[in-house]
Amino acid sequence: MHAGINRVGAWEWEIPIGFIPGMRVPGRFYLSEELAGTLEEGALVQLANVATMPGIVKHSLAMPDIHWGYGFPIGGVAAFDLQEGVVSPGGVGFDINCGVRLVASPLTETDIARNRRQLVEELFRAVPTGVGARSALSLSNRELTDLMLTGAAWGVKQGFGMESDLVHSEEKGGMKRADPDAVSGKARQRGMPQVGTLGAGNHFLEVQVVREILEPRAAAAYGVSPGQICFMIHSGSRGLGHQVCTDHLKVLEKATRKYNISLPDRQLACAPIDSPEGRAYFGAMASAANYAWANRQLIMHALREVLHGMYGIEYEEMPMVYDVAHNVAKIEEHTVDGRRMQVCVHRKGATRAFGPGSPDLPPEYMDVGQPVLIPGSMGTPSYLLCGTKTAMERTFGSTCHGAGRVLSRTQAKKSVRGKELRDQLAKEGIYVRAHHDAALAEEAPAAYKQSSEVVRVVDGAGISLLVARMEPLGVIKG
Amino acid sequence: MSFIELDHTADVLLRVWGGTLDEVFADAARAMFQIMYGTCDAGEIVRTVDLEAEDIDSLLHDFLSELLFLTDAENVVFCSFDVDVRGNRVSATLKGEAFDPAEHSGTIVKGVSYSGPGIVKGDEGYVLEILFDI
Numbered sequence: 001m002h003a004g005i006n007r008v009g010a011w012e013w014e015i016p017i018g019f020i021p022g023m024r025v026p027g028r029f030y031l032s033e034e035l036a037g038t039l040e041e042g043a044l045v046q047l048a049n050v051a052t053m054p055g056i057v058k059h060s061l062a063m064p065d066i067h068w069g070y071g072f073p074i075g076g077v078a079a080f081d082l083q084e085g086v087v088s089p090g091g092v093g094f095d096i097n098c099g100v101r102l103v104a105s106p107l108t109e110t111d112i113a114r115n116r117r118q119l120v121e122e123l124f125r126a127v128p129t130g131v132g133a134r135s136a137l138s139l140s141n142r143e144l145t146d147l148m149l150t151g152a153a154w155g156v157k158q159g160f161g162m163e164s165d166l167v168h169s170e171e172k173g174g175m176k177r178a179d180p181d182a183v184s185g186k187a188r189q190r191g192m193p194q195v196g197t198l199g200a201g202n203h204f205l206e207v208q209v210v211r212e213i214l215e216p217r218a219a220a221a222y223g224v225s226p227g228q229i230c231f232m233i234h235s236g237s238r239g240l241g242h243q244v245c246t247d248h249l250k251v252l253e254k255a256t257r258k259y260n261i262s263l264p265d266r267q268l269a270c271a272p273i274d275s276p277e278g279r280a281y282f283g284a285m286a287s288a289a290n291y292a293w294a295n296r297q298l299i300m301h302a303l304r305e306v307l308h309g310m311y312g313i314e315y316e317e318m319p320m321v322y323d324v325a326h327n328v329a330k331i332e333e334h335t336v337d338g339r340r341m342q343v344c345v346h347r348k349g350a351t352r353a354f355g356p357g358s359p360d361l362p363p364e365y366m367d368v369g370q371p372v373l374i375p376g377s378m379g380t381p382s383y384l385l386c387g388t389k390t391a392m393e394r395t396f397g398s399t400c401h402g403a404g405r406v407l408s409r410t411q412a413k414k415s416v417r418g419k420e421l422r423d424q425l426a427k428e429g430i431y432v433r434a435h436h437d438a439a440l441a442e443e444a445p446a447a448y449k450q451s452s453e454v455v456r457v458v459d460g461a462g463i464s465l466l467v468a469r470m471e472p473l474g475v476i477k478g
Numbered sequence: 479m480s481f482i483e484l485d486h487t488a489d490v491l492l493r494v495w496g497g498t499l500d501e502v503f504a505d506a507a508r509a510m511f512q513i514m515y516g517t518c519d520a521g522e523i524v525r526t527v528d529l530e531a532e533d534i535d536s537l538l539h540d541f542l543s544e545l546l547f548l549t550d551a552e553n554v555v556f557c558s559f560d561v562d563v564r565g566n567r568v569s570a571t572l573k574g575e576a577f578d579p580a581e582h583s584g585t586i587v588k589g590v591s592y593s594g595p596g597i598v599k600g601d602e603g604y605v606l607e608i609l610f611d612i
Contacts, residue, residue, distance in 0.1 A: 040487070069488050070593035070609050094589030094611045131514055131586050132553055132577040189551045200586040201612050239550040242588045246543045249592070253536075266592040405487040409585075409612075436583035438516075478586070 001036050002044060011064075011461040015048050020264065022052040029062035029075075030400075032457045038406050038449055042068040043075075049264045050078050054272075055085025057343055058336055061395055063350050064457035065404030065449065069093075071267035074349035077398040079334065080273065082342050086261065087278045088270035089252060089285070091346030093327045094245040096285055097292035098203075098236030099170075100373040102321040102384065103300055106313055107229040109209050112473070117431050119207065119310060120474035124433040126302040127205055130478040133197040137298070144192055148180040151290030152323075155297035162315055165297065167362040169323040170352055170370075173293040175330070179283025183240070184247050187284075191240025191291055196298030198235050200478030202402075202443055204375075205299065206232045208382060208470035215467040218368040218386045222321050224468050232382055232470070233299050234375050236327070237292035244288045248281040273344050282329070282344075289328055296323060321384070322371035324351050326401035334396050345396050353387035353399035353464040372464045374455055377403050377448035378432065378440070378477070379425050382470045383455045390462035399464040400455065403448035412447035413438075434477040443477065481509040490587070490610040491594070497603040499563040503538060503570070506608060507545055507559045510590075513610065514549070515582035518557040521573030525554070530567045535596035538606070541568050542590045553577040585612050 001013065008014045008028070015027030027047040031039060043066050050072055051060035057079045066075035071090020080086055112119055128134060139147065147154040152173025155161050166172045198205060210228045213219045224230065237244075255271035255278070256263060263269070271278035304318050329346045336343070354360060354370040361370055370387035380403065391397050407415065416424075418437030421444050425432050434440055459466045480501065481494040492509050496502040511518065527544055531537035548554065556574035587610045594607040 067487050070591035070611065074488055130579065131582065131584060132579060134553075186547050186551070190547065200584075242550075243547060246546070246589055250536075250540070253592075269592070408483075408485040408487055409490065410483050411485060435579055438583055439585060442585065 002039065002041060011457050015044060020045065020048045022264065023048055025051050025056050025059055027051050028059040029066055030064045030457055030461050030463065032064065032453060034453055035064055035449060035457065039066065040068045043073040046073040047076060049268060050076060052264055053086055053088070053268060053270060054261060055081040057081055061398065063398065063400040064454045065349065065400045065402055067404045069348070071265060072346065072348040075400065075404065076348045077345065077350045077395060079343035079345045079396045082273055082344060085273055085344060086270035087273045087282055087329055087344055088268055088346065089245045089249050089281060090268045091348050092285060092329050093348050094242045095236040095327055096241035096244060097289035097325045098327045099292060099296065099323060099325040100375050101233040101296045101300060101323040102373050103231040103303060104223050104319050104321050105229050105231065105307060106317045107311060108227050109229065111311070112229055115310070116474055120431050120433050120476060122306045122310060123205055123303065124476045126306050127299055127476065128197040129476055130200050130435045134193045135196045137196055139192045139195060141188060144188055145180045147195065147294045148183060148287035148290050149178050150174050151293035152297040155294050155301065160301035161297050165320045168320045169293065170325055173297065173323065174290045175286040177283060178286040178290050180287050182280040182284035183244060183287050187240045187243035187247065190243050191238065194238040194240070195291065195295050196302065197238060198299060198478055199238055200439065203235045203478055204378065205303065205476045206472050207474040208232055208472055210468050211471045212469040214469065215386065215465055218467045221364055221368045222371050222384065222467065223319060224321065224384065230321070230470060231303055232373065232375060233296050235296055235299060237288040238295060240291050241288035244284045248284055251277050252281060285329060289325060293323065322373060324373050326351050332396070334392070343396070347398055349401045350398045351401045352397055353391040354397045355387045355389040355392045372399055374400060374451060375402050376451040376472070377445050378443050378475055379428065379430055379445040379472060380448070380451050383451065383466060384468040384470065385455065385458070385464040386467050387464055388462055391464055395463050399458045403451040403454055405447055406449050407447040409442045412444050413441045415446055416441050416444050430472050431474040432477065439477065481505050486609065490612050492608050494606040494608070495603060499534070499604060500561045502597065502604045502606050503541060503561040503563055503568060504559040506538065506542060506606060510542055510545065510587055510610060511556055513612070514584045514587055515555045516584050518555050518575060518582065520575040521557050523554050523574045523576065525572045527568070527570045527572065533566060537566050537568055538597060539590050539592060541570070546587060546590070555582055587612055
């Protein structure tokens with residue numbers, strides 16, 4: 001472990017106040033000895049930088065998929081006092097409400113064995129992917145406003161889903177404080193033709209098989225069983241979210257000076273939560289988050305149509321297990337040192353993991369806690385976990401979000417060619433479809449930390465518990 | 479072309495150098511389009527950009543962000559960048575072609591971050607390190 005870092009638990013480490021000047025609280029992060037070698041000094045400094053921000057409560061936190069980003073480290077979690085604290089796009093990222101959705105099906109591995117390739121090709125045709133992808137839907141400005149106000153519920157109202165989809169989502173698929181007036185014309189222009197598109201990079205739609213159940217009671221509540229085929233959607237708020245971040249970063253840079261906030265990194269630009277600039281960013285960010293929920297709702301609709309067409313199964317037989325955001329800031333109530341308080345929790349590459357009994361959960365999940373979805377990298381397993389009381393006590397109800405990269409794009413491309421990777425995955429029984437093979441190499445499994453090791457840490461630390469392991473059978477990429 | 483991609487695990491970190499600010503701005507733009515679309519050599523579509531900012535780093539940030547907006551909103555891939563930086567103002571003429579999924583392959587640049595030292599003037603010109611979120 002790096003110099004100056006103290007071990008405070010089997011899986012928990014502390015960056016003490018004083019590691020860099022101006023820290024208001026200590027930094028805490030979760031990591032195994034095995035993953036310690038992947039920890040970059042830059043990520044530690046970023047975690048310490050967050051600890052200098054006004055109104056930060058208790059700890060600047062990071063999950064075991066911590067790595068070097070910009071502003072907050074990826075895997076970073078920080079809660080801010082609503083009176084004294086700030087809100088920062090650097091704690092959310094450009095892809096607002098990039099997130100993951102898991103859809104169950106009545107299919108088994110045998111059912112899709114013969115036409116798996118066709119299934120993946122049909123999905124690739126049904127869901128626009130990659131750079132420059134355009135939606136089949138053409139939204140008016142007014143429709144976009146409604147969509148940003150209500151999120152996934154907009155999709156359900158248009159016939160692209162069921163009411164039950166909404167309760168199986170963080171925030172019921174829509175944040176309440178959305179303010180579309182704070183979203184620029186440019187962001188709208190980018191968002192209008194892109195709703196229902198997957199994006200590029202690490203975004204995907206994957207056909208998975210539930211290979212192992214690790215916690216039967218929670219698995220039963222979530223409706224997953226061994227051998228079952230399910231589908232995972234990983235996408236975000238597309239150009240609209242990117243533009244919201246870009247626009248408000250500029251405003252908040254000025255606000256940082258206006259409110260005399262001293263920061264060690266320009267990318268942490270922020271404003272008091274209850275200031276005009278802070279409220280505008282929050283309202284625009286919530287609008288973009290809602291756009292992302294609507295986006296995943298439309299992608300799920302396209303998926304369900306393909307499954308209905310190929311296998312004759314009905315919507316009711318394809319329930320949504322859950323949908324989680326992993327780049328977002330939210331107002332939540334937490335207990336801090338025995339006192340209930342409202343805080344603004346930023347999760348940047350981290351997932352909400354509310355424990356049993358949390359008010360936001362639907363009745364069927366109330367006893368087992370919130371489902372947590374951890375996507376693997378291409379070709380590696382994904383995991384279903386459940387939120388815990390420990391997460392509520394230690395991490396503001398948060399856990400990891402994925403594998404976390406260990407190789408840069410250039411290193412990944414040097415290590416394997418896209419075509420070789422496709423052939424290698426095909427040998428392992430995974431059919432990959434993308435516009436260009438070159439893009440595959442950048443997302444090679446070797447470029448990521450082992451997702452199994454990342455989830456082992458959060459399970460060991462108790463901030464979420466393993467429920468099921470899913471293996472990929474087919475994937476469409478941007 | 480005067481830029482290289484440095485190792486950065488999560489995103490794309492670029493180092494760009496040039497004798498003049500015009501060259502640094504143009505090469506940063508060229509690099510960003512190469513990440514998104516690979517190579518491109520035609521140029522029937524012409525756009526102009528005129529921007530002003532408080533300082534040179536903000537100007538570069540705004541310039542690249544504006545190009546991200548244009549390419550995403552209009553589905554145009556820009557190939558050539560004629561840039562004129564004067565003080566904290568930039569005027570640029572961009573030439574490009576319509577996006578074609580069969581021709582252009584790369585990854586989406588989600589945003590231009592303020593991370594890194596920005597533009598630094600040295601003895602032989604300017605050096606820039608800039609981080610793109612992908």
